[in-house]
Each structure stands twice: as structure tokens, then as C-alpha cells.
Amino acid sequence: MREVKLSLFGFGNVGRSVARVLLEKEAFFRERYGLRFRVVSVADTTAVVWLPEGVDLREALIVKESFGRLSEWTNDYEVYNLSPVGAVGEIDADIVVDVTNDKNAHTWHLAALRDGKAVVTSNKPPLAFHYAELTEEAGRRGLPYMFEATVMAGTPVVGLLRDNLLGDSVEEIEAVLNATTTFILSRMEEGLDFEGALKRAQEMGIAERDPRGDVLGTDAGYKATILHCLAFHPITYGEARVRGIEGITLEDVRRAVERGNTVRLVAEVREGKVTVEPREIPGESPLAVESHENVAVIRTDLLGEMVIKGAGAGLRETASGVVSDIVKASLRLGG
Amino acid sequence: MREVKLSLFGFGNVGRSVARVLLEKEAFFRERYGLRFRVVSVADTTAVVWLPEGVDLREALIVKESFGRLSEWTNDYEVYNLSPVGAVGEIDADIVVDVTNDKNAHTWHLAALRDGKAVVTSNKPPLAFHYAELTEEAGRRGLPYMFEATVMAGTPVVGLLRDNLLGDSVEEIEAVLNATTTFILSRMEEGLDFEGALKRAQEMGIAERDPRGDVLGTDAGYKATILHCLAFHPITYGEARVRGIEGITLEDVRRAVERGNTVRLVAEVREGKVTVEPREIPGESPLAVESHENVAVIRTDLLGEMVIKGAGAGLRETASGVVSDIVKASLRLGG
Numbered sequence: 001m002r003e004v005k006l007s008l009f010g011f012g013n014v015g016r017s018v019a020r021v022l023l024e025k026e027a028f029f030r031e032r033y034g035l036r037f038r039v040v041s042v043a044d045t046t047a048v049v050w051l052p053e054g055v056d057l058r059e060a061l062i063v064k065e066s067f068g069r070l071s072e073w074t075n076d077y078e079v080y081n082l083s084p085v086g087a088v089g090e091i092d093a094d095i096v097v098d099v100t101n102d103k104n105a106h107t108w109h110l111a112a113l114r115d116g117k118a119v120v121t122s123n124k125p126p127l128a129f130h131y132a133e134l135t136e137e138a139g140r141r142g143l144p145y146m147f148e149a150t151v152m153a154g155t156p157v158v159g160l161l162r163d164n165l166l167g168d169s170v171e172e173i174e175a176v177l178n179a180t181t182t183f184i185l186s187r188m189e190e191g192l193d194f195e196g197a198l199k200r201a202q203e204m205g206i207a208e209r210d211p212r213g214d215v216l217g218t219d220a221g222y223k224a225t226i227l228h229c230l231a232f233h234p235i236t237y238g239e240a241r242v243r244g245i246e247g248i249t250l251e252d253v254r255r256a257v258e259r260g261n262t263v264r265l266v267a268e269v270r271e272g273k274v275t276v277e278p279r280e281i282p283g284e285s286p287l288a289v290e291s292h293e294n295v296a297v298i299r300t301d302l303l304g305e306m307v308i309k310g311a312g313a314g315l316r317e318t319a320s321g322v323v324s325d326i327v328k329a330s331l332r333l334g335g
Numbered sequence: 336m337r338e339v340k341l342s343l344f345g346f347g348n349v350g351r352s353v354a355r356v357l358l359e360k361e362a363f364f365r366e367r368y369g370l371r372f373r374v375v376s377v378a379d380t381t382a383v384v385w386l387p388e389g390v391d392l393r394e395a396l397i398v399k400e401s402f403g404r405l406s407e408w409t410n411d412y413e414v415y416n417l418s419p420v421g422a423v424g425e426i427d428a429d430i431v432v433d434v435t436n437d438k439n440a441h442t443w444h445l446a447a448l449r450d451g452k453a454v455v456t457s458n459k460p461p462l463a464f465h466y467a468e469l470t471e472e473a474g475r476r477g478l479p480y481m482f483e484a485t486v487m488a489g490t491p492v493v494g495l496l497r498d499n500l501l502g503d504s505v506e507e508i509e510a511v512l513n514a515t516t517t518f519i520l521s522r523m524e525e526g527l528d529f530e531g532a533l534k535r536a537q538e539m540g541i542a543e544r545d546p547r548g549d550v551l552g553t554d555a556g557y558k559a560t561i562l563h564c565l566a567f568h569p570i571t572y573g574e575a576r577v578r579g580i581e582g583i584t585l586e587d588v589r590r591a592v593e594r595g596n597t598v599r600l601v602a603e604v605r606e607g608k609v610t611v612e613p614r615e616i617p618g619e620s621p622l623a624v625e626s627h628e629n630v631a632v633i634r635t636d637l638l639g640e641m642v643i644k645g646a647g648a649g650l651r652e653t654a655s656g657v658v659s660d661i662v663k664a665s666l667r668l669g670g
Contacts, residue, residue: 021502021637028504148499154638156499163498164483164491166666167356167658169363286644302356302655303489306645309621311638320637323502331501 003036004330007093007117009084009108010100011044011064014122014149017315018099018322019057025323035330041091046071048080048087084108088115095144095329098123099322106130113137113145118333120325122149122318125237128222132234144332146325151177151223152294154320155310159328161230161298168300170231173269175296176289177223179313180207180214181245181265185278186290188253189262194246206292206313217244217265217276224267224274227296232271240274248278256280262288292317338371339665342428342452344419344443345435346379346399349457349484352650353434353657354392360658370665376426381406383415383422419443423450430479430664433458434657441465448472448480453668455660457484457653460572463557467569479667481660486512486558487629489655490645494663496565496633503635505566508604510631511624512558514648515542515549516580516600520613521625523588524597529581541627541648552579552600552611559602559609562631567606575609583613591615597623627652 006022008015022029022037029035041050042060046069049055055077063073073079080087085108088096096112098105098121106126109119110133119138121127126134127147138145148158161170176182183206187197198215201207213219221242228235245265256263259280264287266279281287286307289295294312299305311317341357343350357364357372364370376385377395381404384390390412398408408414415422420443423431431447433440433456441461444454449472456462461469462482473480483493496505511517518541522532533550536542548554556577563570580600591598594615599622601614616622621642624630629647634640646652 025502025504029502033501154500154503155641156495159499160491160495163663164494165489165655165659166368166662167360167364168489168655169360300655302651302658304646304649304652306490306643308641308643310641314639316637317639320500320503320635323637324500327501328498 001030001034001036002330002334003038004095004333005093006037006039006095006097006326007041007088007091008039008097008099009043009087010098011042011060011070012099013315014318014322015099016061016064017319018097019061021316021319021323023057029327033327033331035327037326040093041087042070043084043087044070047073048082049073049077050080050087050091051077052092085111088112088117093117094333095120095326097121097322097326106134109134110137113141113143116141116143118144118146118329120146120322120329122147122322124150124219124222124226127229128225128237131226131229131236135234144329146329147226148325149318149321151226152296152310152312153314153317154324155294155308155312156321156324157227157296157308158230160308161227165300165303168302170298170300171270172299173227173231173296174287175224175227175267175269175294176264176287177267177294177312178214178220178265179292179294180211181220182289182291184215185245185248185253185263188248188250189257193250194248215244215246217242220265220267220276221274224269224276227267228269228274231269235274240276243277245278264288336365336369336371337665337669338373339430339668340428341372341374341430341432341661342376342423342426343374343432343434344378344422345433346377346395346405347434348650349653349657350434351396351399352654353432354396356651356654356658358392364662368662368666370662372661375428376422377405378419378422379405382408383417384408384412385415385422385426386412387427420446423447423452428452429668430455430661432456432657432661441469444469445472448476448478451476451478453479453481453664455481455657455664457482457657459485459554459557459561462564463560463572466561466564466571470569479664481664482561483660484653484656486561487631487645487647488649488652489659490629490643490647491656491659492562492631492643493565495643496562500635500638503637505633505635506605507634508562508566508631509622510559510562510602510604510629511599511622512602512629512647513549513555513600514627514629515546516555517624517626519550520580520583520588520598523583523585524592528585529583550579550581552577555600555602555611556609559604559611562602563604563609566604570609575611578612580613599623
């Protein structure tokens with residue numbers, strides 16, 4: 001049995017879902033991998049709760065769900081007001097887990113790596129803007145830097161491109177990487193206009209209150225940028241050409257359906273070229289996904305065309321990717 | 336630049352395809368991974384050609400394609416009449432590559448591992464009958480034992496189940512794992528009877544002269560057994576319940592098509608239970624693949640349902656899996 005110390009940053013929906021999986025599947029991790037996870041700190045934007053002997057995750061979940069913030073937690077615990085960089089420096093951990101949406105998280109990812117800690121993240125901007133710096137720092141130090149959940153939630157497209165197909169040269173990836181836009185476009189196919197479909201998505205918790213990241217294509221653009229870094233060479237989001245679905249009218253969608261087609265926000269990734277834009281695609285194309293599914297069609301020189309399809313959103317589905325990376329990083333650290 | 340010594344067993348269609356990829360992509364392996372491969376031996380059933388300084392693969396391909404057997408090769412090379420076990424013992428190599436269809440290859444896989452050599456194989460019976468023994472031996476010695484190309488050619492379903500989804504518990508896999516039966520069933524949908532469809536497959540080189548391994552479901556059964564070992568726990572082929580497509584009539588296929596369905600040889604893998612049998616499936620099911628595609632639908636507790644689809648046969652497609660494993664094993668040996 002090997003114990004691995006985790007420092008968890010972010011305790012929103014995804015962070016709590018990761019915590020629940022770590023609790024639920026304790027026996028599974030022990031029996032299958034000989035691993036026990038000790039969560040030495042949990043942080044949200046209000047506080048860092050830190051206990052070297054291990055934070056009680058059940059209690060953390062109750063506090064957060066009852067009071068909405070970890071800063072309300074006093075009983076028996078040291079509650080600190082540390083910045084993430086400060087916390088990363090202070091807290092002794094094997095793996096720093098970033099499930100925040102901190103746009104500047106690359107600073108504390110780098111701090112963690114320089115401090116000898118592995119990093120697991122579901123947070124996209126660090127990768128979309130600082131891929132080369134982060135992966136090179138990790139490579140130099142022989143530390144795992146893992147980001148499965150940044151693209152297609154837990155559906156392992158990152159692992160597939162990073163650790164498989166190693167003899168193949170990727171020629172092109174076409175993908176649908178944002179589930180919110182698929183939801184909106186599907187509702188438009190049923191006759192709702194863009195505003196109505198967006199409102200429905202927000203009511204169901206599928207779109208955020210500020211839906212711009214999804215609707216304008218930024219989220220898909222981040223993910224497509226990360227796929228480019230994996231398949232070809234590191235670039236940054238600034239090099240991607242991104243157009244969202246905000247200009248799509250009910251009429252556009254209706255005409256596509258009449259032709260047996262469907263409109264989806266499609267990412268096309270070729271060497272040196274990333275494009276995200278709404279495209280009309282045949283109804284029988286592998287890109288014509290529904291619901292919260294994402295898909296990537298990968299074309300290579302040896303294998304030809306392959307398809308990976310699965311959940312691209314959802315809390316347990318995202319936790320799947322984060323937790324898989326935590327196990328993978330733990331196994332690599334161990335031997 | 337790190338040099339990795341390969342000992343190649345099997346110089347049939349797949350072996351020669353691997354050799355061609357190693358030649359073609361020399362610069363790619365050097366630039367992308369800092370790896371250079373030196374093939375120290377090449378063997379077919381007639382001879383082992385062994386040169387510690389490295390065999391000229393171009394010449395090996397010419398000899399094999401001109402004379403049909405490596406034993407005709409004399410010029411400058413030492414040609415040995417060694418059994419695989421003998422050859423594994425004699426030849427100094429980092430990785431033993433098995434692209435034969437030797438049913439008893441597990442004996443020399445074990446010999447290689449005991450000798451400190453990594454093993455890469457596309458040969459299914461060793462895994463389908465001796466999974467536990469082989470992977471445990473490799474585990475004890477910290478050696479890579481890789482078998483991506485045994486299931487779905489280079490489509491990385493093995494890597495996906497082995498090194499990804501590590502936090503998920505697999506609940507079920509449904510898959511179409513044999514392309515020859517898909518070809519035969521597709522031709523029957525066009526009106527050819529079983530015998531005619533099989534003959535067509537043989538003429539096109541899709542089915543072997545002795546087609547029993549494909550038609551009776553053995554090949555799919557081996558692969559499904561390997562998937563079970565990966566997703567759950569080691570079993571052997573003897574525990575799989577396998578029925579082939581030999582009893583499917585033109586009438587069965589016609590009735591399925593009338594209902595909007597299609598007949599495919601489907602593998603179902605659940606914990607402790609492997610079934611391979613022809614099933615009628617809806618035309619829109621992800622299992623309704625065509626041509627040389629294979630597909631696996633994987634259901635897990637966290638991620639839900641995911642699909643991986645891609646080539647399940649073909650020479651370059653199979654070489655893709657073998658070469659990816661050679662790179663992966665080389666990287667692991669090096670670091």
C-alpha cells in the first residue's frame with residue numbers, strides 16, 4: 001500500500017465530484033492499484049483548509065454544501081487565507097490537483113513543478129496559453145503533468161494522443177468538443193430560436209450564467225489548441241481561428257435539416273492550423289453527435305481514420321478524467 | 336539519440352509491413368523520440384538471420400519477396416537454424432517482436448522476459464491462453480510486455496483500457512472485433528450466399544485459405560478474452576462462449592435487413608463472462624460497422640458509454656499497433 005498526498009484546488013461542482021469519487025472508490029484504488037489517497041488540503045476561492053494528517057472529505061463536502069464556502073469551516077481545522085501560489089509553496093503534497101477555472105493557474109502549476117510536485121488539471125487556459133512551458137518544465141524534472149479532463153471530459157482523447165499511436169503521424173483531427181453548443185443547436189433543430197435554446201440550456205445548468213465561453217467558441221478553441229499541441233507541436237490559443245454559434249439563425253438550422261444535415265460547432269486541427277466554426281455536416285457523419293457527447297475523428301498515416309466518442313461534459317464524467325490522471329500520476333511517481 | 340536493438344520474429348505480411356514502417360519513418364522516430372532502431376535479427380519459419388551490427392532490412396525485404404524464404408539469404412549474413420526459444424536465448428536484443436502466429440509463442444515470450452528483454456506482440460494465442468503468467472512475469476521484472484495489435488489492429492483499444500480510464504470500473508464492453516466476418520455478412524446483405532461471400536473474401540485476401548479462425552469466431556474469441564483480461568481479471572479462452580457465423584443463412588440476413596437491422600459477429604464482455612456470437616443489431620447502433628472497421632462500446636461507472644472505432648485489419652494498420660508498442664517499450668526501457 002502506498003499513500004499519495006493530494007492538494008486539491010477548486011471545490012466547485014467538479015472538485016466536489018472528484019472528492020466524492022475519491023471517497024466512494026477508496027477500496028477500488030486500494031485493491032486495484034495498492035494506492036491510498038490522503039487529501040492534505042482543500043481550497044476554494046474563500047479559503048485553504050489544510051491538515052497534514054488529512055482533511056475529512058465528507059466534512060468538507062458538508063461544509064461547502066451547507067455554507068457555500070470553505071471559509072465557514074473552523075471546527076478542528078486550520079483555515080488559511082493563502083493564494084494558490086502561496087499554498088502550493090507551503091503545503092507538502094505529491095500531487096497538486098487543479099479543478100479551478102483560474103486563468104492564471106499556470107503560475108502555480110509551474111511553482112508546483114519547480115517544487116517537485118506532480119500536477120493534474122482539468123483547467124484549460126494554462127494548457128491553451130502555456131503548453132510548451134508547462135510540459136517542458138515537467139519533462140525536465142521527470143514529473144507527471146496530466147490534463148486528460150481538459151478535452152472531452154474523461155473520454156481519454158488526451159491519453160490516446162499522448163501515449164498511443166506513437167508510430168503514427170497525425171494528419172488531421174476533426175472534432176466536436178463543446179456540449180453546450182450541441183445542446184443549443186439540437187434545440188434549434190426542434191424549433192426554438194437561439195435565445196430560447198440558450199435560456200433552456202441555462203435553466204438546465206448546461207450553459208453557465210455567462211455563456212460566452214461556450215457560445216463564442218472559446219471553450220472549443222482552447223480544447224482544439226490543446227489537441228494541436230498533442231498531435232503536432234505546441235501553439236497557443238492566439239493562433240487558433242475561432243468563430244462561435246452566436247450568428248446561427250433558426251433558418252440556417254432549418255435549411256440544414258431539410259438537406260439531411262445538421263449544424264455543429266466543429267474543430268479542425270491540422271499542423272499549424274486550428275479552426276473552430278459552425279459547420280453543416282451530414283446527418284450520418286461521426287461528427288453529428290447529440291446530447292453531451294463529444295467526438296474526435298483522427299486521421300493518421302498508418303492507421304487511417306479512427307473515432308473516439310464519449311461524454312464531453314458532466315460532473316462524474318469530468319471527475320473520471322481527473323481521477324484517472326491522479327491514479328496515473330501516482331503510479332508514475334511510484335515507479 | 337538512443338539506440339534500441341530489436342529482434343524480429345515473423346516476416347510474413349505483418350512482419351514485412353513493420354519492417355517497411357521502421358525504414359520509412361526512421362527520421363520521424365529520431366526527431367520525435369530520439370530513438371534509433373537497430374534490427375539485429377529477422378526470422379521466418381525457415382531461418383534466423385542475425386547480425387549484431389544490424390540486419391539490412393531493405394535487403395531482407397528483397398530476399399523474402401524474391402525467394403519466399405529467408406533461408407535463401409547467404410550473402411554476407413549468418414543464417415541460423417534456431418528455434419525461437421534458442422534464438423531468443425542467443426541473440427542480444429532489447430525488445431523481442433513477435434509478429435508470427437506461433438500458437439506456442441508464450442514459451443519464448445517467457446524466455447525473453449526471464450532474459451531481461453521486453454516483448455511486443457501482435458500474436459493473440461499467447462495472451463488468450465497465458466495472460467496472467469506473461470503479464471505477471473513482465474511485472475515482476477519491470478519489463479514492458481505490449482500487445483496493442485492483438486485487438487483491433489492499431490486502433491488503440493488495448494492502450495485505452497490498460498493505461499487510461501484508471502479511475503473507472505468497466506461494466507461491459509460490446510464489440511465487433513473481426514473484420515472478415517463483417518465482410519462476409521455485408522456481402523450476404525447484397526445477396527451473395529455464405530459460400531459465395533466467403534469465396535469473395537478469400538479471393539480478395541481478406542479471409543485466409545483456411546478461414547475457420549475467422550468464421551468460427553475463434554479470432555474474435557481470442558480478442559474478447561484479451562479485452563476481459565484488461566478490463567476485469569485474467570481468464571483464458573477456454574472460459575469464453577464462442578459461436579461463429581457459419582450457421583447464418585441468406586434468409587437470416589435478409590430478414591434482419593427488412594427490419595432495418597444488420598447481423599454482425601458481436602463480442603460481449605462482462606466480468607467473468609465472455610460471449611461471441613452473431614447478433615441482429617439496429618442499423619444505427621455503433622456496432623453496425625462496415626468494411627475493415629472494428630468497434631468497441633465501453634460502459635463504465637463514471638464515464639458512462641464511450642466508443643472507439645477504427646481499422647481492425649490491414650497490414651499498415653496492424654503495423655501501426657506493433658510500431659507504437661515498439662516506441663512505447665523503448666521509451667519505458669529508457670526512462
